[in-house]
Amino acid sequence: MTAHPAVSLARSQRSLGDPGLRYPLHPPLLRGCPRTATADMVYPVEVDYAYEDTPADLFTRPMGGGGLERWAPLLPPLDAPGLGEGGTALVPLGDGLWIKDESRNPTWSHKDRLNRVAVSAAVRVGAKGIAVASSGNHGASAAAYAARAGLRCVVLTSAGTPPAVASFLQAYGADVFAVPQEARWPLLAEIGDRLGYHTVSNLTRTHTGHPFGPEGYKTIAYEIHGELGVPAAVFVPTGYGELLFGVWKGFRELRDLGVTDTVPPVFGCEPATGGPLAAAIRTRAPAAVIEVGTTGAYAIDCAAGGNRAVRAVRDSGGDALLVTDEELTRARDELAGQGVWAELSAAAGLAGFRQWAAREGDVDGPVVCVSTSSGFKDLGVGGTPLQPIEPTWEAVSRALGRA
Amino acid sequence: MTAHPAVSLARSQRSLGDPGLRYPLHPPLLRGCPRTATADMVYPVEVDYAYEDTPADLFTRPMGGGGLERWAPLLPPLDAPGLGEGGTALVPLGDGLWIKDESRNPTWSHKDRLNRVAVSAAVRVGAKGIAVASSGNHGASAAAYAARAGLRCVVLTSAGTPPAVASFLQAYGADVFAVPQEARWPLLAEIGDRLGYHTVSNLTRTHTGHPFGPEGYKTIAYEIHGELGVPAAVFVPTGYGELLFGVWKGFRELRDLGVTDTVPPVFGCEPATGGPLAAAIRTRAPAAVIEVGTTGAYAIDCAAGGNRAVRAVRDSGGDALLVTDEELTRARDELAGQGVWAELSAAAGLAGFRQWAAREGDVDGPVVCVSTSSGFKDLGVGGTPLQPIEPTWEAVSRALGRA
Numbered sequence: 001m002t003a004h005p006a007v008s009l010a011r012s013q014r015s016l017g018d019p020g021l022r023y024p025l026h027p028p029l030l031r032g033c034p035r036t037a038t039a040d041m042v043y044p045v046e047v048d049y050a051y052e053d054t055p056a057d058l059f060t061r062p063m064g065g066g067g068l069e070r071w072a073p074l075l076p077p078l079d080a081p082g083l084g085e086g087g088t089a090l091v092p093l094g095d096g097l098w099i100k101d102e103s104r105n106p107t108w109s110h111k112d113r114l115n116r117v118a119v120s121a122a123v124r125v126g127a128k129g130i131a132v133a134s135s136g137n138h139g140a141s142a143a144a145y146a147a148r149a150g151l152r153c154v155v156l157t158s159a160g161t162p163p164a165v166a167s168f169l170q171a172y173g174a175d176v177f178a179v180p181q182e183a184r185w186p187l188l189a190e191i192g193d194r195l196g197y198h199t200v201s202n203l204t205r206t207h208t209g210h211p212f213g214p215e216g217y218k219t220i221a222y223e224i225h226g227e228l229g230v231p232a233a234v235f236v237p238t239g240y241g242e243l244l245f246g247v248w249k250g251f252r253e254l255r256d257l258g259v260t261d262t263v264p265p266v267f268g269c270e271p272a273t274g275g276p277l278a279a280a281i282r283t284r285a286p287a288a289v290i291e292v293g294t295t296g297a298y299a300i301d302c303a304a305g306g307n308r309a310v311r312a313v314r315d316s317g318g319d320a321l322l323v324t325d326e327e328l329t330r331a332r333d334e335l336a337g338q339g340v341w342a343e344l345s346a347a348a349g350l351a352g353f354r355q356w357a358a359r360e361g362d363v364d365g366p367v368v369c370v371s372t373s374s375g376f377k378d379l380g381v382g383g384t385p386l387q388p389i390e391p392t393w394e395a396v397s398r399a400l401g402r403a
Numbered sequence: 404m405t406a407h408p409a410v411s412l413a414r415s416q417r418s419l420g421d422p423g424l425r426y427p428l429h430p431p432l433l434r435g436c437p438r439t440a441t442a443d444m445v446y447p448v449e450v451d452y453a454y455e456d457t458p459a460d461l462f463t464r465p466m467g468g469g470g471l472e473r474w475a476p477l478l479p480p481l482d483a484p485g486l487g488e489g490g491t492a493l494v495p496l497g498d499g500l501w502i503k504d505e506s507r508n509p510t511w512s513h514k515d516r517l518n519r520v521a522v523s524a525a526v527r528v529g530a531k532g533i534a535v536a537s538s539g540n541h542g543a544s545a546a547a548y549a550a551r552a553g554l555r556c557v558v559l560t561s562a563g564t565p566p567a568v569a570s571f572l573q574a575y576g577a578d579v580f581a582v583p584q585e586a587r588w589p590l591l592a593e594i595g596d597r598l599g600y601h602t603v604s605n606l607t608r609t610h611t612g613h614p615f616g617p618e619g620y621k622t623i624a625y626e627i628h629g630e631l632g633v634p635a636a637v638f639v640p641t642g643y644g645e646l647l648f649g650v651w652k653g654f655r656e657l658r659d660l661g662v663t664d665t666v667p668p669v670f671g672c673e674p675a676t677g678g679p680l681a682a683a684i685r686t687r688a689p690a691a692v693i694e695v696g697t698t699g700a701y702a703i704d705c706a707a708g709g710n711r712a713v714r715a716v717r718d719s720g721g722d723a724l725l726v727t728d729e730e731l732t733r734a735r736d737e738l739a740g741q742g743v744w745a746e747l748s749a750a751a752g753l754a755g756f757r758q759w760a761a762r763e764g765d766v767d768g769p770v771v772c773v774s775t776s777s778g779f780k781d782l783g784v785g786g787t788p789l790q791p792i793e794p795t796w797e798a799v800s801r802a803l804g805r806a
Contacts, residue, residue: 062465067492083742084492084504089470091487091509101487104507106494106742108777140744148742154799163785164567170787171744171778175803183794190796339486339509339551341543341574374511375574376779382566384573391586393593396557400578 006069008077009050013211016307017043017286025076028121030192030199032208041286043307044208046249047076047215051257059259063087063226068116071219074253076212078116079123080149085112086219090227093338096363098228099350100220100370101340107168109346109373110243111141113216115200119145121212122198129153129197133184135298136165136377142200143174154191156184160298164381206287207240207306214308217246221254224368230260232365233318235356237348237372238268238277239300241309247370248312265318268309269352271295271325271345276305278320281313296325296379299345299372321352330354332375341375411480412452416614419710420446420689428479431524433595433602435611444689446710447611449652450479450618454660462662466490466629471519474622477656479615481519482526483552488515489622493630496741499766501631502753503623503773504743510571512749512776513646514544516619518603522548524615525601532556532600536587538701539568539780545603546577557594559587563701567784609690610643610709617711620649624657627771633663635768636721638759640751640775641671641680642703644712650773651715668721671712672755674698674728674748679708681723684716699728699782702748702775724755733757735778744778 013029015021017036023029023045032042055073067084068075083106091099102110119142122130129152132142139155146153153174158181161169169176179187185203192199202209220243224231230251236244244266254260268277273293280288287305295301313320323331328344331351335342349369357363375381389395416432418424420439426432426448435445458476470487471478486509494502505513522545525533532555535545542558549556556577561584564572572579582590588606595602605612623646627634633654639647647669657663671680676696683691690708698704716723726734731747734754738745752772760766778784792798 084494084507087490087492089487089490089509101509103511104487104509106492106504106507107744108506108511108779144742144744147740154803157789159789159791161789163788164779166789167781167784167787168744168779169789172739172742176789177792177799177802178789179792179794187794187796187799191799194796194800336575337550339547339575341510341547341571374779376511376567376571376777378570381570382785384570385566386560386562386564386569386572386579386581388562389580389582391582391590393590393597396580396590396594397597399580400557 006072008075009053009073010047010076011050012048013045014048015043015045016311022048027125028211030210031203040205042204042206042208045211047212049074054257059222059225059254068113068216068219071222075215076117076121077124078120080116080120080145082116083112083144083148085116087223090224091340096366098366098368099335099340100224100368102370102372103342103374107141107144108376109137109141110217111138113219114210114213114242115141115145117212117216118200118210119149122151123149125198127151127198128195131188131191131197131199133188133201136161136169137299137373138201140168140172143169143172146174147172154197156188162379162381165377202240205304206289207304209240209242209306214242214246214249217243218250218253220370221247221250225254225260228366230262231264231368232363233265233267233367235267235269235349235353235369237300237345237370238270238309239302240306241268241277241312243370243372244268245308245312248316263316266312266316267318267352267356268313268320269323269348270320271297271301272322274301274303275320275322276302277309277313278322280305280310281320286310297328297345297348298379299343300348321355323348323351323355327351327355335371340371342371343373343375343377346372410475411478412456412476413450413479414453415451416448417451418446418448419714425451430528431614433613434606443608445607445609445611448614450615452477457660462625462628462657471516471619471622474625478618479520479524480527481523483519483523483548485519486515486547486551488519489626493627494743499769501769501771502738502743503627503771505773505775506745506777510544510547511779512540512544513620514541516622517613517616517645518544518548520615520619521603521613522552525554526552528601530554530601531598534591534594534600534602536591536604539564539572540702540776541604543571543575546572546575549577550575557600559591565782565784568780605643608707609692610707612643612645612709616645617649617652620646621653621656623773624650624653628657628663631769633665634667634771635766636668636670636770638670638672638752638756638772640703640748640773641673641712642705644671644680644709644715646773646775647671648711648715651719666719669715669719670721670755670759671716671723672726672751673723674700674704675725677704677706678723678725679705680712680716681725683708683713684723689713700731700748700751701782702746703751724758726751726754726758730754730758738774743774745774746776746778746780749775
């Protein structure tokens with residue numbers, strides 16, 4: 001590792017289906033690796049870097065004021081302006097357990113790390129706008145970064161989006177349309193093609209997503225390492241598995257660069273009503289597409305899995321954990337009782353850890369659960385009206401059960 | 404300044420009505436300075452420190468992972484556990500203008516800085532719980548810090564609280580009661596007295612609030628200084644003026660410690676439908692209580708002003724600016740167009756700066772506008788339903804005005 005200016009060392013896209021297959025860095029392969037794709041299975045690509053030129057002090061210099069610029073050498077070029085994303089708090093829950101609170105990002109979810117990088121790619125390739133299909137966080141985040149970059153944005157979402165999230169999606173000036181779930185992706189592809197908009201969500205049967213997205217997420221691993229070193233395990237809310245892969249990749253890079261000795265096991269925590277990652281792990285498939293049931297964890301309620309999550313779990317020695325809505329609710333309540341109001345989906349990391357720890361027993365070393373987003377995005381928000389009360393001590397006392 | 408461990412150097416409470424009057428640090432004087440109080444005017448107290456023992460590197464050491472611990476020597480004792488509050492992003496808007504985005508705190512507003520410090524005081528004095536009167540952010544923040552400290556919390560709020568904020572207030576397990584606005588404060592005092600709960604909002608005719616609250620806020624000045632040095636001016640959304648005073652005090656301390664040469668002018672930005680600070684400045688009063696009209700900026704819609712804001716404006720050479728709802732809306736839209744979704748009240752700083760700059764012309768040096776909170780807390784949230792659309796390119800194209 002040598003001293004170097006803070007320019008991107010990204011040099012190519014590499015297939016997850018065949019690591020020998022490389023493509024130029026731009027344009028991003030929004031439909032995964034073309035050469036390994038079959039009718040049933042599409043592999044994503046990831047970004048490769050000139051790692052040998054990594055600045056010697058990249059992982060030891062002070063964090064600074066936040067913003068992915070801090071990690072620019074090991075990210076694709078950051079052409080879109082930032083919002084100070086990343087640098088989120090690690091909140092201790094005691095007994096060596098830590099919550100990485102991603103609700104502290106510019107649009108209050110982890111998706112800002114992805115969108116800083118993905119919208120940068122759109123700027124780099126001269127796209128006329130951004131198109132995204134999303135149930136909430138991803139769409140609002142894409143809209144925010146598009147607005148900041150001076151790009152139009154189309155968001156395709158569902159009619160069932162909670163009212164507060166509907167306001168959130170529309171806050172940044174995007175064109176937001178509610179369409180049936182199954183119609184989203186073909187329409188997204190058509191909008192991208194016809195308008196020359198860069199798509200920042202998935203377009204393929206098994207999930208490939210934006211090739212650069214997990215690069216944004218891997219900075220979570222860098223940040224955790226900066227505060228705790230290598231944790232004993234990391235538990236991650238998992239829908240398509242982009243976040244899980246990103247966190248794993250960050251730790252893998254730290255080890256490959258000789259900064260650390262080991263990669264922690266990463267655990268993908270999915271709603272028990274679905275679980276494409278668990279299905280792929282169980283059947284030893286590169287990815288699975290499944291039927292999903294009904295869960296309140298709408299942000300991670302995914303039928304299509306992808307190869308990223310499978311790679312992260314298998315290579316790290318982690319696992320796929322299925323958490324019930326009851327376990328999710330318990331974890332969300334535990335977080336709220338510690339002052340962290342998380343979306344139900346965001347509590348999946350802690351729910352997975354509690355389930356796993358009940359089975360496996362004590363852990364040697366710190367454990368990190370990622371909490372992806374704020375409670376404001378949940379289905380029930382706005383549905384707990386305040387009860388008026390007579391403004392007297394007697395009435396309050398009665399209500400508190402002290403009468 | 405000498406090297407020293409990170410313990411609090413706080414040593415007394417000092418009256419703003421008569422700086423010669425000092426009181427022990429604990430218990431916090433929740434009803435202001437008793438010896439200078441009259442029927443019409445109550446002065447707050449502030450915290451004094453053994454400044455001569457300030458660690459030499461306090462303002463130069465790296466920021467670290469956030470959390471007010473970073474500034475422990477110049478804060479009251481931090482007995483309550485934290486949530487990684489502070490360390491918020493400074494987002495550049497161009498032309499030397501910066502937004503200090505306080506929505507990046509644990510409960511997504513600046514109030515977390517106050518509550519870390521105020522709930523710590525409650526823990527220190529052995530209070531049985533926390534009581535707070537609040538239209539939203541303050542109440543939820545107090546509830547979060549109370550929960551984390553293992554204390555019960557009673558929140559008195561208004562029936563007109565937006566639905567998403569009602570969920571927010573109830574998220575952390577507090578007992579939340581909706582009572583008429585005018586009944587809040589006497590009831591709060593009674594709850595505090597009868598239950599032995601520590602009150603973290605105001606109890607007096609002219610505003611005094613929690614004596615330690617602005618100490619939390621002053622860390623905003625420390626952080627701004629760490630990134631930009633001394634800005635040319637700071638514009639602050641102003642209700643009771645605790646935040647304004649805190650920001651000013653932080654810069655004043657930096658100058659008094661010899662770290663900087665000057666204190667920037669601070670501008671209190673109030674809704675034009677009220678403006679107790681503007682009234683006090685205009686009449687050269689130590690504080691004013693006024694009639695208020697109707698504004699969407701409910702978080703800073705205050706009838707009772709206090710001496711803190713008056714002191715900050717007068718001593719810094721700043722001013723009180725009255726911003727209309729139209730100016731607030733324009734500022735909020737400008738922020739959203741840059742990827743920052745702020746509550747209407749939170750946009751008051753930028754609204755004030757735009758009004759002031761139109762009158763005064765160019766500024767020499769960076770200007771910081773504090774944005775206090777996220778758009779999720781606004782009155783209109785949940786009231787902009789999504790429009791379903793036929794899921795075809797033709798329908799989308801028509802909706803985009805391209806047909």
